[in-house]
Amino acid sequence: MAKLPIFDGHNDTLLHLHLHERGGGRSFFVEGDQGHIDLPRAKRGGFAGGFFAIFVPPVGMKRPMAAPRPGTRPDVPVLDGEYAKSFTQDVIARLRGIERDAAGEVQVVQTVSELDACLQAHVLAIVLHFEGAEAIHPGPEALEEFYDLGLRSLGLFWSRPNIYGDGVPFRFPSSPDIGDGLTDRGIALVRECNRLGILIDLAHINTRGFWDVAEHTNAPLAVTHGCAHRLSPSSRNLEDDQVDAIGDTNGLIGVNFHVGFLREDGEANPDTPIDAIVRHIDYFVDRIGIEHVALGSDFDGATMPSELGDVAGLPKLVDRLRAAGYDSEALELLAYRNWMRVLAETWR
Ligand code: ZN
Numbered sequence: 001m002a003k004l005p006i007f008d009g010h011n012d013t014l015l016h017l018h019l020h021e022r023g024g025g026r027s028f029f030v031e032g033d034q035g036h037i038d039l040p041r042a043k044r045g046g047f048a049g050g051f052f053a054i055f056v057p058p059v060g061m062k063r064p065m066a067a068p069r070p071g072t073r074p075d076v077p078v079l080d081g082e083y084a085k086s087f088t089q090d091v092i093a094r095l096r097g098i099e100r101d102a103a104g105e106v107q108v109v110q111t112v113s114e115l116d117a118c119l120q121a122h123v124l125a126i127v128l129h130f131e132g133a134e135a136i137h138p139g140p141e142a143l144e145e146f147y148d149l150g151l152r153s154l155g156l157f158w159s160r161p162n163i164y165g166d167g168v169p170f171r172f173p174s175s176p177d178i179g180d181g182l183t184d185r186g187i188a189l190v191r192e193c194n195r196l197g198i199l200i201d202l203a204h205i206n207t208r209g210f211w212d213v214a215e216h217t218n219a220p221l222a223v224t225h226g227c228a229h230r231l232s233p234s235s236r237n238l239e240d241d242q243v244d245a246i247g248d249t250n251g252l253i254g255v256n257f258h259v260g261f262l263r264e265d266g267e268a269n270p271d272t273p274i275d276a277i278v279r280h281i282d283y284f285v286d287r288i289g290i291e292h293v294a295l296g297s298d299f300d301g302a303t304m305p306s307e308l309g310d311v312a313g314l315p316k317l318v319d320r321l322r323a324a325g326y327d328s329e330a331l332e333l334l335a336y337r338n339w340m341r342v343l344a345e346t347w348r
Pocket of ligand 1: 225301
């Protein structure tokens with residue numbers, strides 16, 4: 001049986017490669033044991049592509065950042081806009097270099113028909129995503145420059161404030177209702193995303209910001225990587241009224257595999273079963289329907305269940321889902337069809 005193609009909501013592979021390759025440590029094309037995604041392992045896992053994030057780390061950070069321990073908050077100062085912009089341009093250049101070197105095996109997709117063609121032809125499809133809008137500098141009018149460079153998905157925040165509003169800090173246990181909503185520029189940025197047809201990612205937004213986006217956007221609400229607050233009360237997880245709003249707008253939640261957001265105790269303990277991912281999927285499916293649930297691994301940016309390991313372990317997750325009662329049609333929805341629907345409704 002052919003492997004189920006998986007189109008995934010989130011990974012931090014570009015940053016991981018960027019920080020490691022500067023030291024000569026890791027290639028996207030060579031199977032390695034560092035990180036979670038490279039092309040050979042992606043092929044083995046049936047990973048057909050996904051949202052590849054550009055995250056701008058604090059100035060001077062040399063290594064990919066591990067998720068902090070529950071109850072702590074990393075030192076995350078507000079980023080300088082110029083720095084964020086030039087760092088982001090450097091990572092886009094690296095991505096385009098990967099696309100070039102891949103000689104047809106990797107494509108940065110900008111339309112749903114390009115994505116569809118990649119899935120058919122087994123070309124790894126990359127949606128360019130920013131995790132935090134710091135590079136959209138000096139204001140929303142700069143978004144179109146990045147649209148022209150291929151940007152099709154924008155997370156307004158990571159866990160720090162920027163000129164558009166406040167990201168939700170890491171806390172456990174905690175409600176995500178920490179900090180203020182969107183600024184006027186934040187609302188203008190939402191409108192600009194709608195105008196250009198860029199997906200707005202609600203991962204790591206706080207409660208007030210979430211409802212501000214819900215009020216002003218005309219697109220389905222989407223979270224590229226998130227889990228259920230009811231099952232794991234992290235400030236970064238989604239409360240039930242947010243989950244319901246996502247379902248009501250025909251939106252989507254990509255379930256995050258980071259063990260600290262899956263577990264009831266919030267511990268970043270890799271000794272966590274794959275079934276913990278299945279529990280969050282089940283929860284969302286029961287609450288808002290299978291059309292509104294997908295995958296959002298957080299590979300290369302988080303601690304995976306050791307049983308899953310890396311991207312090559314995806315077929316194990318598919319097996320568990322099948323064992324939990326998801327038939328072929330349901331698995332296709334979770335694996336890629338739902339993301340394609342939401343992108344088709346959002347991109348123009
Ligand atoms: Zn994230």
